[in-house]
Amino acid sequence: MFNRASFLTRLVASSVKVSETAGGIIKNVMTAGDLKIVNKCDGGYDPQTEADRRAQYCIVQSLQNRYKDLKIIGEEDETTACPEVELGFSEDVLNLESSLNSELRNIKEEDVVVWVDPLDGTSEVALAVKNKNLALLEQVTVLIGIAHKGRAVAGIIHQPYFSENGRTVWAINGCGVHGITPAQSNAKKVVVTTRSHLSESVSSALEALKNKDLADSIEKVGGAGYKVLKVLEGSAAYVFASAGCKKWDTCAPEAVLEAAGGNLTDISGRKIRYDSNIQLNNTGGVLATASWVKHLDYVNSIPDDIKNQLPEVASKK
Ligand SMILES: Nc1ncnc2c1ncn2[C@@H]1O[C@H](COP(=O)(O)O)[C@@H](OP(=O)(O)O)[C@H]1O
Numbered sequence: 001m002f003n004r005a006s007f008l009t010r011l012v013a014s015s016v017k018v019s020e021t022a023g024g025i026i027k028n029v030m031t032a033g034d035l036k037i038v039n040k041c042d043g044g045y046d047p048q049t050e051a052d053r054r055a056q057y058c059i060v061q062s063l064q065n066r067y068k069d070l071k072i073i074g075e076e077d078e079t080t081a082c083p084e085v086e087l088g089f090s091e092d093v094l095n096l097e098s099s100l101n102s103e104l105r106n107i108k109e110e111d112v113v114v115w116v117d118p119l120d121g122t123s124e125v126a127l128a129v130k131n132k133n134l135a136l137l138e139q140v141t142v143l144i145g146i147a148h149k150g151r152a153v154a155g156i157i158h159q160p161y162f163s164e165n166g167r168t169v170w171a172i173n174g175c176g177v178h179g180i181t182p183a184q185s186n187a188k189k190v191v192v193t194t195r196s197h198l199s200e201s202v203s204s205a206l207e208a209l210k211n212k213d214l215a216d217s218i219e220k221v222g223g224a225g226y227k228v229l230k231v232l233e234g235s236a237a238y239v240f241a242s243a244g245c246k247k248w249d250t251c252a253p254e255a256v257l258e259a260a261g262g263n264l265t266d267i268s269g270r271k272i273r274y275d276s277n278i279q280l281n282n283t284g285g286v287l288a289t290a291s292w293v294k295h296l297d298y299v300n301s302i303p304d305d306i307k308n309q310l311p312e313v314a315s316k317k
């Protein structure tokens, strides 16, 4: 069955399993207790742990083992070799093959870019360990986003610390979202935003949304993957009017949210591109909304002066 499936179905089926194995690696590193944290940012703070390094090694090795010529862009430049290579695949994904439209079924390996964030929410891991606040680990996700000709078409969000055994939320364009039942409405409009990268422009955008009755309350949580899970669970929107979030943070969440009827764009409402030669930063910020609110209301309520500070930059500097 695996060998007869289309390239996209096989890649998603593999990626679901690979994300789960990466989640296991993260949990093992946490249990072992030595995170070996390094700061990746000169003059700022962008932590990387042994869990990020091992999880990315496993994801890239596992996918490259099956798909030799696949273009994969991962967050981490430094990785740590680990023995786990995951060659399994999800039967649930294979069973979806007949639901794919012909365009998706004909996707070729050479037109695909896989965007990998092996551990989204690293700052929350560092804080969880420092403050012995393990509840923060719920905000950790493994993100594998699949882009075809620059557009996010499928995504996997694995959440290792959800409940006892974790959960995997995944989607292929037009084929619904799996592993979660998205909320269809909420009397209260909760807007989620960054916990660790607040800035003046983020605060001003949130204030503008409050003034237009588009944000009844604000919740600050970590990780792009976790924030999109919050939107699927009943928050109205995820707003980040700043430029630090990267393509590997948004590719999988965008595909998953859009399969559930929501939207993820930059704060000016422009689609985000995921071509292999693209600028890594989401220079236009991030705006994600649930299926039950109007995306354009949120776009239109963010003041132009904030949008003008966040222009789209399409190609690498
Ligand atoms: N100013 C910044 N500098 C570095 N990374 C940033 C950033 N703003 C956002 N990010 C990245 O975007 C993701 C979501 O951020 P946030 O939780 O603040 O909303 C995080 O991914 P990682 O945890 O994988 O590094 C975070 O590092």
Ligand SMILES: [Mg+2]
Pocket (backbone or CB within 6 Å): 117, 119, 120, 121, 223, 224, 248, 249
């Ligand atoms: Mg990230």
